[in-house]
Each structure stands twice: as C-alpha cells, then as structure tokens.
Amino acid sequence: MNFKQLATKYKTPLYVYNLDYMSERYKELKEAFKGRKSILAYAVKANSNLSVVKHFGDLGSGADCVSIGEVRRALLAGIPPYKVIFSGVGKSDDEIREAILSDILYINVESEAELFRVEQIAKELGSVSRISVRVNPNIDPKTHPYISTGLHDNKFGVDIDSAKRMYVLAKNSTALDPVGIHFHIGSQLTHLEPIYESAVIVADMVRSLLAIDIELKFFDIGGGLGVTYDKEVTIKPYDYAQAILGAIKGLDLTIICEPGRFLTANAGYFLTKVLYEKQNGDKKFVVVDGAMNDLLRPSLYNAYHKIEALVEDKSKTKVVDVVGPVCESGDFFAKNYELPEVKRNDLLIIHSAGAYGFGMGSNYNTRGRSAEVAVKGGEDRLIREREEFEDIIALEKEFI
Ligand code: LLP
Numbered sequence: 001m002n003f004k005q006l007a008t009k010y011k012t013p014l015y016v017y018n019l020d021y022m023s024e025r026y027k028e029l030k031e032a033f034k035g036r037k038s039i040l041a042y043a044v045k046a047n048s049n050l051s052v053v054k055h056f057g058d059l060g061s062g063a064d065c066v067s068i069g070e071v072r073r074a075l076l077a078g079i080p081p082y083k084v085i086f087s088g089v090g091k092s093d094d095e096i097r098e099a100i101l102s103d104i105l106y107i108n109v110e111s112e113a114e115l116f117r118v119e120q121i122a123k124e125l126g127s128v129s130r131i132s133v134r135v136n137p138n139i140d141p142k143t144h145p146y147i148s149t150g151l152h153d154n155k156f157g158v159d160i161d162s163a164k165r166m167y168v169l170a171k172n173s174t175a176l177d178p179v180g181i182h183f184h185i186g187s188q189l190t191h192l193e194p195i196y197e198s199a200v201i202v203a204d205m206v207r208s209l210l211a212i213d214i215e216l217k218f219f220d221i222g223g224g225l226g227v228t229y230d231k232e233v234t235i236k237p238y239d240y241a242q243a244i245l246g247a248i249k250g251l252d253l254t255i256i257c258e259p260g261r262f263l264t265a266n267a268g269y270f271l272t273k274v275l276y277e278k279q280n281g282d283k284k285f286v287v288v289d290g291a292m293n294d295l296l297r298p299s300l301y302n303a304y305h306k307i308e309a310l311v312e313d314k315s316k317t318k319v320v321d322v323v324g325p326v327c328e329s330g331d332f333f334a335k336n337y338e339l340p341e342v343k344r345n346d347l348l349i350i351h352s353a354g355a356y357g358f359g360m361g362s363n364y365n366t367r368g369r370s371a372e373v374a375v376k377g378g379e380d381r382l383i384r385e386r387e388e389f390e391d392i393i394a395l396e397k398e399f400i
Helices: 003-010 019-032 050-058 068-076 093-101 112-125 160-171 193-211 237-247 261-267 297-301 389-393
Strands: 014-018 038-043 062-065 084-086 106-109 129-134 176-182 218-220 254-257 268-280 283-288 307-310 317-323 332-340 347-350 371-376 379-384
Touching: 003 014, 003 268, 003 347, 003 371, 003 379, 014 019, 014 261, 019 038, 019 050, 019 237, 019 261, 019 371, 038 050, 050 062, 050 068, 050 371, 050 379, 062 068, 068 084, 068 093, 093 106, 093 112, 106 112, 106 176, 112 129, 112 160, 112 176, 129 160, 160 176, 160 193, 176 193, 193 218, 193 237, 261 268, 297 332, 307 332
Parallel strands: 014 371, 038 062, 038 254, 062 084, 084 106, 106 129, 129 176, 176 218, 218 254, 283 317
Antiparallel strands: 014 268, 268 283, 268 347, 307 347, 317 332, 371 379
C-alpha cells in the first residue's frame, strides 16, 4: 500500500482499510468451520463503516449488532435480516419493537427483565419473537479487564440457573420462540482453554434443555479471537473451530461466530503527520496531527499499536512519547517508543487500527473525525469524508 500517496491525496489524519486482507481473514475463519452449518456474523461495532459492513455482507457474512443503529446499518448494507442478531444489555422498547418488526434472526436476551419486555412487545405487535439467551459461564478469559465479559462480575448475560428458567418461560410463551444460545466471554482472547470450557458448559446446557423438549438451533459462540498487535501468539482458527466442534459433539446445531477484531484490526492503518518535536527536561515528544479522539485505544486501555515512521534513514532513533494535540495528558499513541528521527510533515503509520479505531472516535476538543479510505484490488476510495466544523455543530441549537 502506498501510504505516502494516500496521505497526499486524502490528507491526514486518515484511516486506511485493506478490504482484500479483510476478505482473506473472513475466508480463513469460514473455512475452519467447513463441513458444519455455520454463519459468521460480523461484529459491526469493530468497524461500522457502511462500505466495510457491505464488504462482509458481499462475502456472505451476517451481522452481530448491539444497537438498533447497527441493525439498520447491517440491513442498509444489504445483509439479509435472517443473518442479523441483536445483542446488548440495555435495549430500549423502541429498539426491541423495531428489531421484531425487522424480522431479524433473533434477539439475544441478556436478563430476565428484558425477556419479559420482549415478550410484552411481541404480544402487542401480535408477533412471535425469536430469542436466544446470553449465558454468562463465569469463566476468566484472561484478557484486559475492560474487555472481559464472561465473569459474574461483568454486566453481561445471565447465570446458568436464570438461563434455564428463561428458556422454560420462553418455551411456554406464545410470543417467544427460543432458537439459540449465546456466550461471549471477552475480546482479544489469546488462550483457547477459556473458550473451550465455556463452550462445554453451554453445550451441556443445550443437552439439558433437549431433555425437557426445548430444542435449540443456533449455538452462538460470540467473537473474541485475538490478533497480533505486538508479539502475541494468538488462537489459530482451525484449533478454535475444533475446540467448539468437540464441545458440541453429537448436537445438531448451526454455529454462529461473531468476529470483529479478527477480521478488521490488522487490515487498518491510521496515518498521521508529525507537527512538532519538543523536549521537556529529558523527555522527548513527537506531536502529531492525530489524537485520542481519532484512536482511543492507547489512552483507554494502554493498548500497544506499532508505529512506523515513513522516513528514509531509520538508523538513528530516539525514545519518544508520540502524542496528539488534545488537551489531556492521556492523549498519546505510545510512550517511551523507539522511533527513527523524524521531522515536521513526516508520516507515521499506526498499525492494527482497523478494529475499534474510528468507531470509538469522538469530537472531543471540537475536532472533526478523520476521513476513511478503503483499498481493494489496488484501487482506493474515500468511504467517509473528513468531518468539518459545520458537521460537528450541525445538530446544535442556540439557546433563545
Ligand atoms: N460479540 C459480542 C457479544 C461482543 O460483545 C463483541 C465485542 C464481539 C462479538 C466482537 O468481539 P471481537 O471479535 O472484536 O473481539 N473496544 C475494545 C473491544 C470491545 C469489544 C466489545 N465486544 C477494544 O478496543 O479492544
């Protein structure tokens, strides 16, 4: 990819996505489940640009959504409703109503209270809502606590006993049709054991439901597959699929997998230019034109993102903090990072920025979100314009 050309053509800060790489990752994971009924439901939150969602839709992907906005995006991108799933701990009545009316595959229910709301709303609509229950298997996924979701300490899902009660209730309701079961224990998972252990627990539950005549069709294993940001050794799709298949042995279920990061993280780059160099005492800073409002992961999780300086002479290096213009000390892309010597207008490429990058952006400090560009078969296209000041204030009203 010619980053220099792209930066000149579209300016910085800029997100660039390699759609061909996303296709490869999609095919690799789909292939791992070959011979079994499976749907990859792309986790839209990872990178929700319409062109990206459409790209996965064209490959045959479904969509895992966590707001009605994401459901609308998926449908707008051409993903058929029967491949769309709606999860999330706090769905509003309006969201539930629209999801039922959109006839999506199922609503993934995350509490007993929510199950009653879904039932009530389905009744009012004279409809039947397909549901799955998100089970919290209470397994430590061994990842960053902010992205761990499968422990009882986390707000997600319900414990096994509550889930059982919910399935019985759903089975006896005229407005609910229990079709699936779901677990998602966390993100950026690099160990297979916690996923396997969770799958075993949830598969056992499927068996015990069968014994009382509740027959589920979908075994939804969530997302979570980790990627290499630095030197992490991650889970191989083949091993992942084998572990899941082992856990559900003897059961006739369609596997649903909700990958986000795995498909997009390493397909994305964040391009930013050097504005200034400065030194406070012994501390050296490289100030760039991108900031935490563009890519929040380093500030929020202390996440590592490799930074590459596009300079000819890489022999002389300095240890620097790479920081943005936002008025927060937490506005950094890297701390104490060994970077080749750079000067004003040199280009820095921040790697692995395709997942949870643009989507977690904001207008903090009244900064417009950066533009997004997609590259496919050597061709580049602008897939979201840079936000201008007028866009940022468009919804604001004067107090009169
Ligand atoms: N399914 C469910 C129910 C989820 O909650 C998530 C992510 C996924 C699938 C996709 O997970 P993935 O395959 O991408 O790991 N902002 C954080 C990540 C938050 C993930 C939230 N849930 C980050 O930047 O690391």
